[in-house]
Amino acid sequence: MHESKKNLAFIDGSRLITEALVRAGADTFVGYPITPANLLYLYATKRFPTMLAAPDEITTLQWMSGFAVAGHVPVTATSFPGYALMVESIGMAAMMELPMVIILVQRLGPATGTATCGAQGDLNVVFGTMSGGYSIPTFSISNYHDCWELSAKAVHTAIQLRTPVVLLTSKEMVMTLQSFDWSTLPEIKPKQVKLYNGSSPYLPYKADESLIPDFLPVSQNQHQVRITASTHDTKGILQNVLPEAIDNTKRLELKVRKHLDEYTVFDLDEQEGSDRLIITYDISSQASREAVASLRAKGEKVSLLVAKTLLPIPRVYVEIASRYKRVVIVEENLTGQLRQLLFGVAGRNGVSGVNGIAKMISPTEIIEEVLRHE
Amino acid sequence: MSSLRFLTDAQLPFCKGCGHALVAQNTGKALQKLNINPLDVVLVTDIGCHGIVDKSFLTHTVHGLHGRSSALAAGIAAGLNNPGKKVIVFTGDGGATIGMQHLIGGAHLGFDMTVVVHNNMLYGMTGGQPSEFTPCGFKTPTLPEGSTKAGYDICELMVAAGASYVERVIGIGDFSDSFAKAFSASGFSLVEVMEICPSYGVKSNPGMKLSKLVEDAGWNVRVFADGKGPSFKTPVNLEPKSLLSEKLEVQPKYASSIQKPVSIMISGSAGEGVQSAAEFLAKAAMVSGLNSTKKGSYPVTVGVGFSASEVIVSPNPILYTGSPIPDVLIITSSDGLGYARAAASRMKAGVLYIDDSLDVPETGARVEKVPFRERVGAKNSAMYAVFYVVFHEKLYPVDALKDVFLSNKIAEKINIETLLQF
Numbered sequence: 001m002h003e004s005k006k007n008l009a010f011i012d013g014s015r016l017i018t019e020a021l022v023r024a025g026a027d028t029f030v031g032y033p034i035t036p037a038n039l040l041y042l043y044a045t046k047r048f049p050t051m052l053a054a055p056d057e058i059t060t061l062q063w064m065s066g067f068a069v070a071g072h073v074p075v076t077a078t079s080f081p082g083y084a085l086m087v088e089s090i091g092m093a094a095m096m097e098l099p100m101v102i103i104l105v106q107r108l109g110p111a112t113g114t115a116t117c118g119a120q121g122d123l124n125v126v127f128g129t130m131s132g133g134y135s136i137p138t139f140s141i142s143n144y145h146d147c148w149e150l151s152a153k154a155v156h157t158a159i160q161l162r163t164p165v166v167l168l169t170s171k172e173m174v175m176t177l178q179s180f181d182w183s184t185l186p187e188i189k190p191k192q193v194k195l196y197n198g199s200s201p202y203l204p205y206k207a208d209e210s211l212i213p214d215f216l217p218v219s220q221n222q223h224q225v226r227i228t229a230s231t232h233d234t235k236g237i238l239q240n241v242l243p244e245a246i247d248n249t250k251r252l253e254l255k256v257r258k259h260l261d262e263y264t265v266f267d268l269d270e271q272e273g274s275d276r277l278i279i280t281y282d283i284s285s286q287a288s289r290e291a292v293a294s295l296r297a298k299g300e301k302v303s304l305l306v307a308k309t310l311l312p313i314p315r316v317y318v319e320i321a322s323r324y325k326r327v328v329i330v331e332e333n334l335t336g337q338l339r340q341l342l343f344g345v346a347g348r349n350g351v352s353g354v355n356g357i358a359k360m361i362s363p364t365e366i367i368e369e370v371l372r373h374e
Numbered sequence: 375m376s377s378l379r380f381l382t383d384a385q386l387p388f389c390k391g392c393g394h395a396l397v398a399q400n401t402g403k404a405l406q407k408l409n410i411n412p413l414d415v416v417l418v419t420d421i422g423c424h425g426i427v428d429k430s431f432l433t434h435t436v437h438g439l440h441g442r443s444s445a446l447a448a449g450i451a452a453g454l455n456n457p458g459k460k461v462i463v464f465t466g467d468g469g470a471t472i473g474m475q476h477l478i479g480g481a482h483l484g485f486d487m488t489v490v491v492h493n494n495m496l497y498g499m500t501g502g503q504p505s506e507f508t509p510c511g512f513k514t515p516t517l518p519e520g521s522t523k524a525g526y527d528i529c530e531l532m533v534a535a536g537a538s539y540v541e542r543v544i545g546i547g548d549f550s551d552s553f554a555k556a557f558s559a560s561g562f563s564l565v566e567v568m569e570i571c572p573s574y575g576v577k578s579n580p581g582m583k584l585s586k587l588v589e590d591a592g593w594n595v596r597v598f599a600d601g602k603g604p605s606f607k608t609p610v611n612l613e614p615k616s617l618l619s620e621k622l623e624v625q626p627k628y629a630s631s632i633q634k635p636v637s638i639m640i641s642g643s644a645g646e647g648v649q650s651a652a653e654f655l656a657k658a659a660m661v662s663g664l665n666s667t668k669k670g671s672y673p674v675t676v677g678v679g680f681s682a683s684e685v686i687v688s689p690n691p692i693l694y695t696g697s698p699i700p701d702v703l704i705i706t707s708s709d710g711l712g713y714a715r716a717a718a719s720r721m722k723a724g725v726l727y728i729d730d731s732l733d734v735p736e737t738g739a740r741v742e743k744v745p746f747r748e749r750v751g752a753k754n755s756a757m758y759a760v761f762y763v764v765f766h767e768k769l770y771p772v773d774a775l776k777d778v779f780l781s782n783k784i785a786e787k788i789n790i791e792t793l794l795q796f
């Protein structure tokens with residue numbers, strides 16, 4: 001009965017996330033302690049080729065940016081209070097087009113809130129990170145397989161698009177221990193940063209149709225590299241509102257959107273004949289999966305969409321939702337952040353939420369909401 | 375001295391007479407004196423008038439945020455990890471004020487870099503407001519009555535923080551030798567260049583002489599540290615071990631007869647082995663072919679107060695790891711009782727195992743009073759309770775728990791026989 005379980009172990013999600021990040025090509029971790037991200041910090045000390053303890057989260061993001069300028073792929077893990085301090089620097093890194101991954105382990109807010117209680121309260125924070133509404137590719141982890149595959153995807157996306165990527169998770173995913181057989185996980189291949197190898201002078205912000213410029217680190221001395229967070233032309237020189245510079249700024253958003261299909265990840269489990277859809281993400285996903293199994297066991301028809309790529313919002317989520325009369329969005333926050341991102345403040349007929357704070361949303365609550373209108 | 379060019383021919387982007395221009399020229403000259411390749415130099419500039427000079431340099435240039443240039447440069451220096459490269463920061467007194475932590479931290483850790491503070495004693499770019507470096511009596515457009523406080527002595531601060539080379543110069547004429555010394559020092563070096571901003575400083579303080587002003591402020595113009603400090607080496611582990619090692623593997627060898635998930639909450643006191651008892655309970659379930667999850671709850675001060683853990687064991691895969699109402703609740707101490715009272719009151723069925731020294735809380739569960747603490751002592755009460763419950767609830771064979779227990783170092787400290795009193 002157990003023969004297939006080759007690598008059964010009792011582990012937490014942090015372990016899988018850390019291992020996957022390094023295998024995917026991240027080489028540097030910069031950390032500032034904060035509950036509930038501390039296990040990631042701890043594992044990073046053992047697993048990352050380079051691990052540095054920063055004196056605060058602004059420094060963390062600046063050091064990471066410096067490492068990226070020198071050709072490394074850095075990672076950090078934090079929670080809202082630390083993320084708030086990082087915001088200006090994340091915008092800087094995006095403007096400079098530096099690859100990095102920021103793991104945001106959600107806890108109960110606002111402000112310091114309750115450090116040891118999980119939450120799904122920070123999607124809007126990430127959504128609004130950048131002045132001007134520019135998007136940071138953001139993934140959210142729904143289970144242990146995601147700890148592995150999405151962590152790798154986050155690193156690969158950061159490297160490919162030359163941009164900061166946020167990996168959203170929650171206390172319950174990174175701190176709970178679970179029995180898990182890791183032999184079921186796919187192999188992860190490392191990805192390398194694409195380097196400029198032309199002979200003409202290097203233009204750090206000149207991109208081909210991919211909209212992603214080639215990179216050169218400041219560790220080489222063949223080509224001059226200019227990197228800047230101020231509005232700049234393709235040479236990396238500050239240019240107030242020159243059309244070339246404004247086009248470059250627009251390219252940042254276009255770049256992230258152009259490749260969205262390549263990094264759109266979701267689970268869609270549609271049941272034929274169902275006019276009800278549950279949409280969920282992050283820590284509420286497992287409860288939703290359990291609710292779906294129970295409902296179906298009772299003969300109730302229901303479909304499930306687990307969103308893993310959260311930002312920019314893939315259009316396909318809206319298309320899927322439009323096929324259903326009833327849509328129930330499950331998220332552990334008070335106001336329904338994904339619900340508002342998908343349907344606006346106005347909402348839509350037949351759309352409702354299962355929300356709550358300070359405890360995980362249970363399958364029972366989800367089942368009740370799905371059956372409420374029957 | 376090399377003839378390598380560090381600056382373009384274009385005119386520097388500053389107001390006429392601004393000291394920032396001299397800093398740029400002296401930087402180029404110092405680098406020529408050091409005979410270094412311009413592309414082995416990374417110039418990191420802050421936000422402020424001084425910072426827009428990056429376009430005039432033929433080195434690598436990086437232009438980031440206001441006040442953060444020294445932290446960004448520290449990351450670059452650590453990322454390069456190569457003393458053959460020169461990382462130079464241009465910042466203003468404004469940037470040094472808002473980013474003081476980065477200067478102190480950089481000096482403390484000894485990153486291989488040089489910070490050039492353009493101290494014109496005010497914020498030039500934003501219209502001449504005072505900074506923490508503005509000396510007593512110095513006027514600015516927004517402080518026409520003059521500052522009533524002394525300005526920071528950044529050189530003294532940097533020496534205290536552990537910088538390797540520190541010097542203050544008056545930003546007039548040729549001070550390239552000072553820069554050359556700072557650039558070639560190992561570790562963190564800082565040169566403070568005293569300037570006056572013609573557009574705001576001169577206008578607000580007519581007739582004031584820079585050297586006199588510096589003297590009156592009590593700022594010494596000299597070398598403060600000689601360049602022999604340590605330099606930061608980035609730790610690089612070339613062969614870190616995988617976090618998924620065989621050591622973690624659990625081999626199922628027993629069988630359980632439970633048919634559905636059972637959630638068990640153990641609530642006791644910090645220091646009484648609650649978390650390891652819960653972990654053993656969950657691991658032994660795996661040895662018995664079950665799935666399991668475990669989460670811990672404790673106050674942030676982990677060494678005091680309650681310590682609780684929720685374990686689920688199940689013959690089926692466990693998706694949702696919450697267990698709002700436990701099937702089995704174990705309470706081994708009065709701290710534990712305080713924490714678990716709410717859970718006990720939610721129970722409409724199931725079993726509450728509680729130390730017989732405690733008052734029984736309100737609950738719909740069947741109550742079993744057991745002298746856990748008396749039989750094995752407070753320290754082992756949680757471990758004993760777990761053995762007791764596995765046996766009486768028939769979760770899985772006690773031998774599975776014994777195996778997990780005996781394979782752990784804890785077995786040297788607790789006699790297994792004491793845990794087998796059922």
Ligand SMILES: Cc1ncc(C[n+]2csc(CCOP(=O)(O)OP(=O)(O)O)c2C)c(N)n1
Nearest residue numbers: 421422423424440466467468469497498499
């Ligand atoms: C976080 C942040 N706060 C405020 C500003 C606005 N700002 C731009 S430059 C500057 C001060 C510049 O003064 P200083 O660093 O002394 O350089 P100077 O212009 O005198 O060369 C300020 C406050 C900013 N860019 N970022």
Ligand code: SF4
Nearest residue numbers: 389392423498571572
């Ligand atoms: S405003 Fe002052 S600091 Fe800025 S360039 Fe002009 S003179 Fe220099």
